Amino acid sequence: MLELRSLCKKFQTSTGNGRMALNNVTLSLQPNDFVTIIGSNGAGKSTLLNVIAGVFPADSGQIVIDGEDVTSLPEHRRASLMGRVFQDPMQGTAGSMSIEENMAMAYKRGMRRGLSKGVSVKHRDFFREKLATLGLGLEDRLQEPVKLLSGGQRQALALLMATLSRPKLLLLDEHTAALDPRTAQEIQELTNEIAGRGNLAVLMVTHNLRLALSVGTRTIMMHEGEIVLDVSDPERSEMTVSDLLKRFHDARGEQLSDDRILLEV
Numbered sequence: 001m002l003e004l005r006s007l008c009k010k011f012q013t014s015t016g017n018g019r020m021a022l023n024n025v026t027l028s029l030q031p032n033d034f035v036t037i038i039g040s041n042g043a044g045k046s047t048l049l050n051v052i053a054g055v056f057p058a059d060s061g062q063i064v065i066d067g068e069d070v071t072s073l074p075e076h077r078r079a080s081l082m083g084r085v086f087q088d089p090m091q092g093t094a095g096s097m098s099i100e101e102n103m104a105m106a107y108k109r110g111m112r113r114g115l116s117k118g119v120s121v122k123h124r125d126f127f128r129e130k131l132a133t134l135g136l137g138l139e140d141r142l143q144e145p146v147k148l149l150s151g152g153q154r155q156a157l158a159l160l161m162a163t164l165s166r167p168k169l170l171l172l173d174e175h176t177a178a179l180d181p182r183t184a185q186e187i188q189e190l191t192n193e194i195a196g197r198g199n200l201a202v203l204m205v206t207h208n209l210r211l212a213l214s215v216g217t218r219t220i221m222m223h224e225g226e227i228v229l230d231v232s233d234p235e236r237s238e239m240t241v242s243d244l245l246k247r248f249h250d251a252r253g254e255q256l257s258d259d260r261i262l263l264e265v
């Protein structure tokens with residue numbers, strides 16, 4: 001489903017040597033894999049998702065999604081293959097546009113005919129039906145601007161939009177981190193439900209180690225641009241957070257340093 005082969009990405013620094021944000025990352029995902037990604041600050045987690053999405057090119061290596069080599073494709077040409085949700089609820093949706101206009105943009109993402117804000121009656125019914133599945137009453141607010149929604153409602157909409165055009169891959173970068181605990185849990189449950197429908201590989205970055213072990217099917221840990229740990233169920237399902245921290249310590253000879261690490265749910 002997703003094949004990453006020896007991906008490297010270096011950022012320039014003022015001191016001249018550059019910083020290796022991705023160092024020879026190789027990863028293979030099956031169609032229904034739900035992978036949680038953890039790791040210290042600056043480990044390269046967001047860079048990994050950005051390079052997959054084509055926000056910036058990899059320096060070397062190869063990215064294959066669903067059999068298609070996308071390594072040299074620009075971001076907009078990869079858009080139909082994947083959905084993304086970011087930490088900031090403001091980032092995934094356009095506040096001044098209505099709910100249905102946002103959904104129309106998401107639906108048409110990656111289509112050749114280009115983007116338009118127009119919403120047909122047929123699409124409106126489809127969007128209403130999809131929104132109803134969220135159970136937030138948004139199906140009755142189709143023409144309201146998105147800026148009137150709460151952070152949680154907006155993130156639920158972003159998640160729905162990210163999967164509207166049935167992508168093969170869903171990239172989530174701390175997508176519940178800016179929400180209050182209850183809303184974060186609701187958005188996480190929605191995420192699990194979407195992933196559970198199948199035919200979708202998910203990469204989800206989180207700082208909550210307990211959550212990382214309890215959702216999905218596999219957990220990878222990154223450190224200094226490398227994947228230092230990769231555990232799948234059933235081995236993973238037996239692991240505790242302390243096991244995880246110990247495995248990190250054993251592999252790197254140091255403690256995991258993460259200023260936002262969350263051990264409790």
Ligand SMILES: Nc1ncnc2c1ncn2[C@@H]1O[C@H](COP(=O)(O)OP(=O)(O)OP(=O)(O)O)[C@@H](O)[C@H]1O
Pocket residue numbers: 011012019020021039040041042043044045046047048
């Ligand atoms: N656009 C950029 N320009 C320069 N350096 C960057 C850029 N994006 C990331 N970096 C650097 O690359 C390294 C990896 O950053 P990245 O954002 O991928 O870390 P992360 O694992 O997502 O960390 P965090 O948990 O803090 O979000 C860091 O040293 C960071 O400073």
Ligand SMILES: [Mg+2]
Pocket residue numbers: 045046047
């Ligand atoms: Mg990050």
